[in-house]
Amino acid sequence: MPNLERFVIEQSAPGERMDVFLRRRYPAMSRMAIQRLIEEGFIRVDGRRIKPTHTPRAGETVEVEWPEARPAAVRPEPIPLEVLYEDDHLVVVNKPPGLVVHPAAGHESQTLVNALLHHCAGRLSGIGGVSRPGIVHRLDKDTSGVMVVAKTDTAHLGLARQFAARQVAKVYHALVCGTVLHDQGSIRAAIARHPSHRKCMAVCEERGREALTDYRVLERLPDATLVEARLHTGRTHQVRVHFQYMGHPLVGDLVYGRRANRRLAERYGFDPPRQMLHATQLTVVHPATGEPMTWEAPWPHDFDETLRRLRAGPVIT
Incomplete structure (x- = not known):
């Protein structure tokens, strides 16, 4: 490039x-x-x-002026990856829950970047810096699903522009606490850093950035709802914050829905291992060919198991 x-x-x-x-x-x-x-x-x-x-x-x-990429200080590690698609320009993976995307304080190894450096033999875009080679977008540690990673600088810039211009279609599946009444709807509520809990986000119309989530109900359960969410913006924790704002925090999300999840745990006799959020589908225009491409990732085992437990109904009534 x-x-x-x-x-x-x-x-x-x-x-x-x-x-x-x-x-x-x-x-x-x-x-x-x-x-x-x-x-x-x-x-x-x-x-x-x-x-x-x-x-x-x-x-x-x-x-x-893009400088030549420096050799990554992050070490390749042979961590298994579920690769959904790969060519000379990009690689698409189904990120498992519990895997941090890139090294940071407290997570210097065992990250997705470590795994990608091993899988791609170091051939990743250098624009993200030595700690984030190839990373164009992120998922939370405990969110699973589709992620696209750039192998070249040209692909990195092309994908980044699509994310910035909101030309990427992002579809998530989530289990939320309680019964969502409407079959479908939109949540338009600006999101900003929480004023007192700096690691959290919150709805804040005065100083927040625009955020829009469309949703539809896929299945209603006795004490929860399976929903599909389509993101038109990419704010930090957007799905988690928007459904908390609706009064339906995500199942297993102890940051944004501790009280609701405590009640759920008491009725069902189990604690989900994480927030039940999965990036199920991603559509982008291929930065080299110009062709639209869509990838889908199946639910991980813990999502399936949590859904099964919730379908079975409460053990304590």
Whole structure:
């Protein structure tokens, strides 16, 4: 791929920083990685070096020089992967529950990235940085399902643009507490960082970012509902927060639905091992061929087993 990318800013963004502006354009990159590229002179405006705090102005030409990918500091590990599709440009996997996507504090190994480095023999896009090679989007540790990973920088940029432009179709299956009354509906509620619990998100119309989830009921159970959710935005914890907002937190989600899950556990005599959320389907346009592609991932065993237990009805009435 060309090492240099240029684009013209179409609209000024007063009050916004350049690193935040570019984070929206390149969502696969962390803000820290963008700041590092700016500070090292790889990102310039009208040919001159800037600071991350530079205000984007209409008509400015932004140059992004992608540096050669450094060898990953993360070690390959022979962790089994369920590969749904693979070619020279990307690999699609069914991520199991409990697997962290990329190394971070407390999870320096045994991550999806470690597994991918082994599976792909190190041939992954370097744009995400040494700790996130190939990673274009993420699933929570305890969320399972379809993930697409870029093997080349060209594929990485192409996929990242689709995610940023909301051109990716994302379908999830979830078990939620209680009976969802309407057969289908939409949840439009802005999401922001929780004001006091910094690892959590919350609905906040004043300072939140737009979030839209469509849903339909697949099956009603005695004390829970199996739903399908289609995400039109990609906010952190979006499905979990939106269904909590509806009064139906996810089964097994002790972060957003501890009280409801405590009642469920008392009636059914078991505790689900995680939040029952599975990314069942993903549709993107292939970044090299331009063809739409859809992949589906079957439910993992714990999702099936939890559904079976809930279908059987409560043991304590």
